[in-house]
Amino acid sequence: MILPTYERQAEFFDRARSKSLFERRWLDRLLAHAPQEGGRRRVLDLGCGSGRPMAQYLSDRRCAVTGVDGAAAMIALFSANLPRARAIHADMRGLDLGEEFDAVIAWDSFFHLSRDDQRAMFPVFARHLAPGGALLFTSGPEDSEVIGDVGGEPLYHASLAPEEYRSLLEAAGMEVLRYAPEDPDCDMHTVWLARKAG
Template identity: 60%
Template sequence: MTTFTTPADILPTYEREAADFQAVRNKSLFEKSNLDRMLGITPRNVAQRRLLDLGCGPGAPIATYLTDRGLAVTGVDGAATMVELFAATLPNARAIHADMRTLDLGESFDAILAWNSFFHLDQDAQRAMFPIFAAHAAPNAALMFTSGTSDGEVWGHAVKEQVYHSSLAPDEYRALLIANGFKVISFRAEDPNCQGHSIWLARFTGG
């Protein structure tokens, strides 16, 4: 009988797999066109735009690219070894060991990114993230995250270990975004130009 991992296994798994994940992570920056779309709607509320990278991992290639584009990146990850690798990759960036589900930094950002991290949360935890996104969003902030394409749970792999994923239905994501002060800019389901990732882009319009 197959034994499935749970959301509670995610952080311990990435803790164990951090170094191997960094070694095998695709660094071709296939995400670039979508990151550029996010940057295109990221406001210039301060001299240097600030980005919150939730589930930042080891920092390459995404946070490295965004830093090179001039953003001040704050990386947050619940796996301590990932935070250590992020800090080593980007010594001038800020790295924080924290669980995104309880994050309360008391500050706002011009862009919030949760790339291939948010979808490891269970469905109720995903629903609870939208007020956290809003609490950390500066006026007109950009929000980008990846999700599934339909309501349900699936299992994949992080290097050698099984990992949990879940998704809400697209209509529920839209409703949650709107209810928490975000305007949906686009949803690209299984984008063929981004290795099949499903990507949400929204702008914070709430107070």
């Protein structure tokens, strides 16, 4: 249900999406913790959308960005906005690219999945992270389901309880580095930063 909505609303979303880069502090924290062995950090952006402004910021910081989105219209925008980045049209659920990245991001995308699909994503995160790699994602602040809106269409969001996210991260071999529920310095986003054991 989410992906067809974003297919229809991709252009609207790209126009309406804030380009103020309020996420910058968290992106900088991600880069500070992500390993950098081969010169350029490899970043996997799950639910990348149009790539503006987050993937563009990372690309400007010499990251090799791979964007994945289940909506073909979003991947088309991502490719247009970041012509040097790799763009992959695929559903993040069950994704297996057969490679590892220094950082994985699921910002304002992962929380569109059902609770069970979210639980199943932690092995996906882990298998795409290199040892010592960093994970950045957003969730809700509590166990809940909420219906939002994009372009006048309903948009599903779900969240697990913080304690369950911590357990899922631990089970996937990751430690929580920072957790900020409804961060007032990040447009009230609830943000997680974790690192895979190295």
